[in-house]
Amino acid sequence: MPRADVVVIGAGLSGLACAAELAGSGASVFLAAKGMASTHWTHGGLDVAAPDGASTSRDGIARLAGSAGHPYARMSDHVADAVAAHRARLDGTAVAMVGDLDMPLAPIPTALGALRPAAILPMGQGAAVGPWEGQGLLLLGIGHFRDSWVDYAARNLTAGAWPGGPAEIRAVTADLPGLDARNNLNARTLAVLFDDPAWRARALAAMAAVVPPGAWRIGVPAVLGLEAHAEIHAHAQEVLGGAVFEMPSLPPSVPGVRLFDELRRRITAAGGRIQVGFDVVEVERDGRRVRAIHTEAASRTLRLAADTFVLATGGIAGEGIRAHRGRRLEERVFGLPVTAPNDSEWFSDDPMQPHPIESLGIDVDDHLRPIDPTGQPVLENVRVIGSSLAGMRYLEQRCGDGVAITSAHVVARSLAARSAAA
Amino acid sequence: MPAGAEVDVVVIGGGATGAGVLRDLAMRGLSATLVERGDFASGTSGRYHGLLHSGARYVESDPISARHCIEENAVLRRIAPGTIEPTGGYFVATPDDPDDYLDRFPAACAKAGIETEPVPLDELFRAEPLLSREIRAAYRVPDAALEPWELVDGTLNSAREHGATAHRYRAVIGFERDADGSVAAVMTRDTRTGEEETIACRAVVSAAGAWAGQIAELAGARLTMSPGKGSMLIFNRRFSTAVINRLAPPGDGDILVPVHTVCILGTTDITGEDPDDAVVTEEEISALLADGERLVPGISGARVLRAYAGSRPLYDADEVSGAASHDESREISRAHHVIDHGARDGVGGLWSIVGGKLTTYRLMARDVTDAVAAALGNDAPCRTADEPLPEPAGHSPYWLGDRLAAIEAEGGGDADLVCECELVTRQRLADALDRRADSSLDDLRRTTRLGMGPCQGAFCMPRAAAMLDARRADGRLHPAAPDANVALRSFAAERLRGTRPIAWGDQLTELFLTAGIFRGTLGTDALPEHTGGDDAAS
Amino acid sequence: MTFHDAAARDFPAFSTDACIKCNVCNTVCPVSRVTDEFPGPKYVGPQAQRFRGPGEGSDAPDHSVDLCSGCGICTRACPAGVLIAETNNRARAGIVEERGSSLRNRLISDTDLLIRLGTPVAPLANIGLKNRLARWFGEKTLGVHRRGPLAPFSRRTFRAWWKREKRPTALEAGSDPSRTVVYFHGCAVNGFEPDLGRDAVEILERNGLTVIVPPQECCGLPFISNGLYPRAREKARRNLESLAQYARAGYRIVGTSTSCTHALKAEYREMLDLADDDATAVADATWDICELLVDLHDRGELDTGFAPIAESIPYHPPCQLKSHGIGLPAMDLFALVPGLRAVDSDHDCCGAAGTYGLKAERWQIAQDVGAPLFAKVRAAKAAGASRAACDSETCRWQIEQSSGVPTVHPVSILAESYRRADEAASEPRRRLV
Numbered sequence A: 001m002p003r004a005d006v007v008v009i010g011a012g013l014s015g016l017a018c019a020a021e022l023a024g025s026g027a028s029v030f031l032a033a034k035g036m037a038s039t040h041w042t043h044g045g046l047d048v049a050a051p052d053g054a055s056t057s058r059d060g061i062a063r064l065a066g067s068a069g070h071p072y073a074r075m076s077d078h079v080a081d082a083v084a085a086h087r088a089r090l091d092g093t094a095v096a097m098v099g100d101l102d103m104p105l106a107p108i109p110t111a112l113g114a115l116r117p118a119a120i121l122p123m124g125q126g127a128a129v130g131p132w133e134g135q136g137l138l139l140l141g142i143g144h145f146r147d148s149w150v151d152y153a154a155r156n157l158t159a160g161a162w163p164g165g166p167a168e169i170r171a172v173t174a175d176l177p178g179l180d181a182r183n184n185l186n187a188r189t190l191a192v193l194f195d196d197p198a199w200r201a202r203a204l205a206a207m208a209a210v211v212p213p214g215a216w217r218i219g220v221p222a223v224l225g226l227e228a229h230a231e232i233h234a235h236a237q238e239v240l241g242g243a244v245f246e247m248p249s250l251p252p253s254v255p256g257v258r259l260f261d262e263l264r265r266r267i268t269a270a271g272g273r274i275q276v277g278f279d280v281v282e283v284e285r286d287g288r289r290v291r292a293i294h295t296e297a298a299s300r301t302l303r304l305a306a307d308t309f310v311l312a313t314g315g316i317a318g319e320g321i322r323a324h325r326g327r328r329l330e331e332r333v334f335g336l337p338v339t340a341p342n343d344s345e346w347f348s349d350d351p352m353q354p355h356p357i358e359s360l361g362i363d364v365d366d367h368l369r370p371i372d373p374t375g376q377p378v379l380e381n382v383r384v385i386g387s388s389l390a391g392m393r394y395l396e397q398r399c400g401d402g403v404a405i406t407s408a409h410v411v412a413r414s415l416a417a418r419s420a421a422a
Numbered sequence B: 001m002p003a004g005a006e007v008d009v010v011v012i013g014g015g016a017t018g019a020g021v022l023r024d025l026a027m028r029g030l031s032a033t034l035v036e037r038g039d040f041a042s043g044t045s046g047r048y049h050g051l052l053h054s055g056a057r058y059v060e061s062d063p064i065s066a067r068h069c070i071e072e073n074a075v076l077r078r079i080a081p082g083t084i085e086p087t088g089g090y091f092v093a094t095p096d097d098p099d100d101y102l103d104r105f106p107a108a109c110a111k112a113g114i115e116t117e118p119v120p121l122d123e124l125f126r127a128e129p130l131l132s133r134e135i136r137a138a139y140r141v142p143d144a145a146l147e148p149w150e151l152v153d154g155t156l157n158s159a160r161e162h163g164a165t166a167h168r169y170r171a172v173i174g175f176e177r178d179a180d181g182s183v184a185a186v187m188t189r190d191t192r193t194g195e196e197e198t199i200a201c202r203a204v205v206s207a208a209g210a211w212a213g214q215i216a217e218l219a220g221a222r223l224t225m226s227p228g229k230g231s232m233l234i235f236n237r238r239f240s241t242a243v244i245n246r247l248a249p250p251g252d253g254d255i256l257v258p259v260h261t262v263c264i265l266g267t268t269d270i271t272g273e274d275p276d277d278a279v280v281t282e283e284e285i286s287a288l289l290a291d292g293e294r295l296v297p298g299i300s301g302a303r304v305l306r307a308y309a310g311s312r313p314l315y316d317a318d319e320v321s322g323a324a325s326h327d328e329s330r331e332i333s334r335a336h337h338v339i340d341h342g343a344r345d346g347v348g349g350l351w352s353i354v355g356g357k358l359t360t361y362r363l364m365a366r367d368v369t370d371a372v373a374a375a376l377g378n379d380a381p382c383r384t385a386d387e388p389l390p391e392p393a394g395h396s397p398y399w400l401g402d403r404l405a406a407i408e409a410e411g412g413g414d415a416d417l418v419c420e421c422e423l424v425t426r427q428r429l430a431d432a433l434d435r436r437a438d439s440s441l442d443d444l445r446r447t448t449r450l451g452m453g454p455c456q457g458a459f460c461m462p463r464a465a466a467m468l469d470a471r472r473a474d475g476r477l478h479p480a481a482p483d484a485n486v487a488l489r490s491f492a493a494e495r496l497r498g499t500r501p502i503a504w505g506d507q508l509t510e511l512f513l514t515a516g517i518f519r520g521t522l523g524t525d526a527l528p529e530h531t532g533g534d535d536a537a538s
Numbered sequence C: 001m002t003f004h005d006a007a008a009r010d011f012p013a014f015s016t017d018a019c020i021k022c023n024v025c026n027t028v029c030p031v032s033r034v035t036d037e038f039p040g041p042k043y044v045g046p047q048a049q050r051f052r053g054p055g056e057g058s059d060a061p062d063h064s065v066d067l068c069s070g071c072g073i074c075t076r077a078c079p080a081g082v083l084i085a086e087t088n089n090r091a092r093a094g095i096v097e098e099r100g101s102s103l104r105n106r107l108i109s110d111t112d113l114l115i116r117l118g119t120p121v122a123p124l125a126n127i128g129l130k131n132r133l134a135r136w137f138g139e140k141t142l143g144v145h146r147r148g149p150l151a152p153f154s155r156r157t158f159r160a161w162w163k164r165e166k167r168p169t170a171l172e173a174g175s176d177p178s179r180t181v182v183y184f185h186g187c188a189v190n191g192f193e194p195d196l197g198r199d200a201v202e203i204l205e206r207n208g209l210t211v212i213v214p215p216q217e218c219c220g221l222p223f224i225s226n227g228l229y230p231r232a233r234e235k236a237r238r239n240l241e242s243l244a245q246y247a248r249a250g251y252r253i254v255g256t257s258t259s260c261t262h263a264l265k266a267e268y269r270e271m272l273d274l275a276d277d278d279a280t281a282v283a284d285a286t287w288d289i290c291e292l293l294v295d296l297h298d299r300g301e302l303d304t305g306f307a308p309i310a311e312s313i314p315y316h317p318p319c320q321l322k323s324h325g326i327g328l329p330a331m332d333l334f335a336l337v338p339g340l341r342a343v344d345s346d347h348d349c350c351g352a353a354g355t356y357g358l359k360a361e362r363w364q365i366a367q368d369v370g371a372p373l374f375a376k377v378r379a380a381k382a383a384g385a386s387r388a389a390c391d392s393e394t395c396r397w398q399i400e401q402s403s404g405v406p407t408v409h410p411v412s413i414l415a416e417s418y419r420r421a422d423e424a425a426s427e428p429r430r431r432l433v
């Protein structure tokens, strides 16, 4: 195995973004990951910062940067650059992003009919934001698809307060060709169906037939194709006669799969290598430096040597950090110290509210190197990015994606600068 | 006797015992109604270990219980085969178990009428490959897995067929008593609407299990319960095909029961906790796992889905029988006791039935019904052991693979699965809602297993809530039923309550994924308290 | 959960406990992408497993798991480390154990038998393979699809050639483990593609390695994929018996089929529960040939005198190769050949999945799975590629038959480059024929 300048561990948003940026800058990059993760689970938008009370993402960043220990406290100056870099990567693709840091955070409807704040979204979801100005919201569901609940969502949206919201909220459901006879149906199988031009034409016609007269912005399940999404989205707006936006529901997230695929293509096109499917099982160290990692393989492990190792293994959900019985937390690749909230109780009683435990993670210095409780770097050539970082509660603060791409950018830029200097 | 009694007998408590009493009364021709403060079988009957006892566990410590168990074991197999998975059971001796117990066990079982059969170890390990190879002896016993919700459901349905009525979400809040102190009516309150209703009656049976003391107090009678908390762990999969018991005097993590897709390890036994506040502690979990390791090595590294606790309806033996005092609740007799509060406390017309096992629920019901019927001048014989219960929908007797086999027989696939983990189809939920239009999601769970698998509802909760909402919109939901958002929130809270104590490893990962789906993608932190009217949907 | 934890534990399919139901597997499955008949990896894997009972083969209530092609893509995508495809395979074995297997499956799995029957009458047999009527008949009577990817029998097996050439079948006195390798040729080389075997030996010898070919049989993978574990175990045990002595003595076992080598590395232990010392020694000693050549290169021991091949070649890394977890060694080697541009197919699966694509009832699924790949290969040909490359035989045959573009093993391209170098230097080495 030829040695790489950088080995990135983890194929979530942070690892992919970091590898793409590094590969793009000419570094040799090997990305090794155990599996796919939060791209395939989340809504596919770019949540940069929307803590309670924030008016824009930029305002949100400032608020979060003000709280000690939050990853933005170290990186707030780089968020704008990171967002720009990320957008540049995706421009011209079907997952190109719309919106920016200074756009007012707008409440957008979720598949369940709650509102969540958003500003930067993939093109296919873009029409969810922006002033309603007398337009109506039409939720257009898909019959037989168990993750489309438009009537319920419409009733919830009507029941909740939505200042400046649509003039009217309606739900309709279309039966698409052949779905009633299918044994298996999920967001991905629907997206694959939409990729087929012949089926798509009939499906969009069936959807158009249920659109009532009026000026609508139309929310549809996030299943408008994987390969041909841009084309399908345009086609849908044309046929349905209004701006169309996708509404992500339960995983799998089709918008996230598109994003994953696009970033993966970016990395390999720039000469980077990706291997998904294998855990890191061994680390070779040399004092405070990591010489190589080994990934699990069918028999002997695969040794990956590099100058720098980027840990992008996610938090608990991505399984970069595991909790053992008795509240013992383990960072699974390097055994780094994990910081958890001191609260005696890790969980709240209310499943809809934040759990204190959510802020757990790895503490880092300004170079995003892991540190011990005294503030000393534990490993000099390791950088930690994404949701492995301690100090945020990404669901509550809606900053998970922003922290992921910003930390990825900070690390990629400093490493690229170094390898250019070398 | 008060004139204008609405029913002959009010039964308090909709667990197995209360349901059994209602059925027995009705089959003897007495008019009866049952009130339960929560859902049926949501008390101890829905929080027990899942075992149809052979009685072998109690051959030494409680021979009366043992005999009751084996007799009723045979009866239930006859009258309710659809609620029983005939897994069989083993008693296995680990190196830690006393030799003398092992030596005495077969004879003690024989004396109690429990058939045992020594099992060669190689045969045991072939049948149960995950058991510890340190096990040194094994006996086969007629244990089985018993499905409580279907049993209670079937028992209530049978009672209804005989003219009785049963009401859930109706709590007893007091009694009206005659001048002579005997009960004349039961005061109840609908726990969802707050509506109060008094039911005049000639007699009352308190089958309130661990809460029987509270009921007695409301009536001015005396009954000191000594509820024994028992905690259990649910694992993600079966580790055995049969029930596995330790061949030793009853201890903590000494029984493993395969129940549907999971297996349940239990139980601890802690005396005197409030039955409404049964929290599983870290110490209990450690004790259970340590003991479980002796049966299935590696079990403490396996995925635990939930922890839960039930409250044993044990009474203070001294008070009831004047027997010698015992310091451990496990040594208090598991056998049941009928208390005639008229004779004992001067509160005529009130009987309590306490103690016993779920396995012996029918026998308990018979004994208390005998007493009540005699007092009411009814001399019809008990027929509950002769007449089978109405079949639960779909299977008889059930086996692990039946849901999967049924779906596969229809072509397979997931399109109609609402709960993917437990293979709950849209149709199954719709049927459950047709039968009980006032169900919450948690009520649906009990009869369908909705949300009881590894994801603990992450995927099925919103899907099922949407179903509730659709039914509410077209008027098919009972007005007292919670709306979809209330149901969703309370179900999520209920699921979280069981995962919190064991939130490590895979189950914590699952919890984070669930939080991400709910709050991240679906925005449930901002879900309106109630869903709106149906003007929105066309 | 790592592969080895799972295999080491006494818990069959224990890894399914880790499933968080997240649906990642459902987004990557190539079979559920093209057919509604297959419920997808989550349903047939960790989900169904909870309804199957703890013993292998007990109470198998399901059948749709049989549509799993075993490509393993789900296992690699799973963030929780669930061995999904492996679980499915075991479940299939359970079903076979309970309900038996078709004659067709038993026959197409028994490649040693097919070769024994086919090679002596190769010309005739090959006419049969090409004859539409005979293939139609084979489909109707056996259920082998008339257009299923089958390669023609070679007239002489690789082993027969080896014997005729009096090449070593055992160690010679004074052998050096670092300079001698054991070649595991597999059925494909033995019965259908002996030239590939000769290319491999040529390359190994050119790089200073002595090659020995001890007795060996089919690795057993076709039996494993068809759930016929007892037959697979027979094959595996005999191979282990023959190979373990070399492995223990430090000799490397090299294969040109990523399927066979994966069976030696992983399946013997993970599926067949042959987790004894012999199996571990053989697993640890087994190398895919490209993996070995890259290792030589890393040590500076590879002859890099490759002559240019000015061509852009589509390369499809097969699923089995990806399951090795060794990266893409063929790509590293292609990079050493001047002028050669190998283009990763960037496509999940060709559809063949061993014997899956042969079966009458699966053929269309296999075609649909591979269709985008065939299109890419055809486009590459239109743009000037003379061939495609792929490390696994059944995938090569599938790609070749479905795209019409000749498809070769990467080492055949390397061998050609070496030969050109020799020709250019006008000192041609003896070519093995």
Ligand SMILES: Cc1cc2nc3c(=O)[nH]c(=O)nc-3n(C[C@H](O)[C@H](O)[C@H](O)COP(=O)(O)OP(=O)(O)OC[C@H]3O[C@@H](n4cnc5c(N)ncnc54)[C@H](O)[C@@H]3O)c2cc1C
Residues within 6 Å of the ligand: A009, A010, A011, A012, A013, A014, A015, A032, A033, A034, A035, A036, A037, A038, A039, A041, A042, A043, A047, A048, A278, A279, A280, A312, A313, A314, A315, A317, A318, A319, A320, A332, A333, A385, A386, A387, A388, A394, A395, A397, A398, A399, A400, A401, A402, A404, B512, B513, B514, B515, B516, B517, B519, B520, B521, C079
């Ligand atoms: C369900 C869900 C919903 C969310 N919703 C929101 C939201 O609405 N708003 C918001 O701001 N944020 C949200 N987040 C958070 C946000 O998505 C993440 O913070 C962000 O995507 C960054 O992820 P990541 O790259 O750090 O890690 P992940 O996406 O978790 O990826 C981790 C990667 O590391 C790999 N890995 C782990 N261990 C190893 C190992 N030992 N060896 C090799 N590889 C390994 C994994 O396989 C995976 O590829 C959500 C997260 C989840 C899980």
Ligand SMILES: Cc1cc2nc3c(=O)[nH]c(=O)nc-3n(C[C@H](O)[C@H](O)[C@H](O)COP(=O)(O)OP(=O)(O)OC[C@H]3O[C@@H](n4cnc5c(N)ncnc54)[C@H](O)[C@@H]3O)c2cc1C
Residues within 6 Å of the ligand: B012, B013, B014, B015, B016, B017, B018, B035, B036, B037, B038, B039, B040, B041, B042, B043, B044, B045, B046, B047, B048, B049, B050, B051, B052, B053, B170, B171, B172, B173, B207, B208, B209, B210, B211, B215, B228, B229, B230, B231, B266, B267, B309, B310, B311, B312, B313, B355, B356, B357, B358, B359, B360
């Ligand atoms: C940990 C544990 C494990 C066990 N394992 C087994 C086993 O494996 N096999 C076995 O046979 N037995 C087992 N048992 C015993 C068995 O579970 C109980 O004996 C049996 O369930 C008791 O049923 P019940 O109907 O008497 O009580 P419950 O099921 O508790 O019913 C009493 C009902 O009264 C209701 N109630 C309370 N107050 C009021 C009020 N004011 N108004 C109206 N309703 C009221 C409650 O809500 C409750 O539903 C176990 C018990 C425990 C605690």
